[in-house]
Amino acid sequence: MDSKILNLKAKLEVYKAMTGGGNFADCPVRDVIQGISGKWSSLLVMALAEKPYRFGELRRLVPDISQRMLTQTLYDLQRDGYVHREVFPTKPPSVEYSLTDLGRSMSGPMHQLVQWAELNHDAVRDARAAFDART
Amino acid sequence: MDSKILNLKAKLEVYKAMTGGGNFADCPVRDVIQGISGKWSSLLVMALAEKPYRFGELRRLVPDISQRMLTQTLYDLQRDGYVHREVFPTKPPSVEYSLTDLGRSMSGPMHQLVQWAELNHDAVRDARAAFDART
DNA sequence: GTTGGCGGTCTCAAAAAGAGACCAGCACTA
DNA sequence: TAGTGCTGGTCTCTTTTTGAGACCGCCAAC
Secondary structure (H helix, E strand, O other): HHHHHHHHHHHHHHHHHHHHOOOOOOOHHHHHHHHHHHHHHHHHHHHHHHHOOHHHHHHOOOOOOOOHHHHHHHOOOOOOOEEEEEEEEEOEEEHHHEEHHHHHHHHHHHHHHHHHHHHHHHHHHHHHHHHHOOO | OOHHHHHHHHHHHHHHHHHOOOOOOOOHHHHHHHHOOOOOOOHHHHHHHHHOEEEEEEEEHOOOOOOOHHHHHHHHHHOOOEEEEEEOOOOOOOOEEEHHHHHHHHHHHHHHHHHHHHHHHHHHHHHHHHHHHHO
């Protein structure tokens, strides 16, 4: 058996996987996923799915986020159309963040994932401990 | 109306949200979510959900991942129990990566999210363009 | 008049990610 | 027999991202 043939076979498999199977490389799905797979994005979306929050409330709700990252992440979520930002002209102007329709429709599948994490976090913790012990 | 009372009210709301509503701050769900919300994790999990892959195959399948990040991400996924790594003692030793049962059970909810992204990526793209035009 | 909350921006250090050289071992080729 | 390529990585260096914290004007309450 020639190695060139094996090589070609592998390349065909890869091509099939890229076009028919998954479209992993250049497809816009990656853009979307990367937009919501940041360290804080999912957390803020889950928070806002419950109810609208103000800037300072979110800051207290997620104690270990820096003000800079809260600003930045909310900006990105707003840019991608998940979050609506409304400024109320009160004496100290207050700003409310809420989910848009797009954000609400996305929070469904994301909630599924969070629920999975809720159910299986001990399995993950065990796997991690076992792996570390094996090392 | 006293501002202290308003303040207390806000704090109670936040407390309620943290304990009853979502447990956003210290809960293990965040550990799990952060483990799979990396830039490449979801992509590799979706790839391995299709079928097991070898190191070089994954490298070609995801052309813009660096070798270092592929190694690192696969290591992390293995540590968290999502991925199984098997070395075959062939002439150039080949390594195969596959999903574990835990990984397969997680890939379900994650696939939901990817499907949402597939259906709504144009809406996100439009929102992004509209936001940028507004600026 | 000083303090504290509001919603941020700015700067600087630390951590993470990307680019690319390098490694041993074996198969095939010229 | 020397050269080339594929295997799955590691090591170093540079660039990007993130975190920590100071600072901002404004206004209300004490």
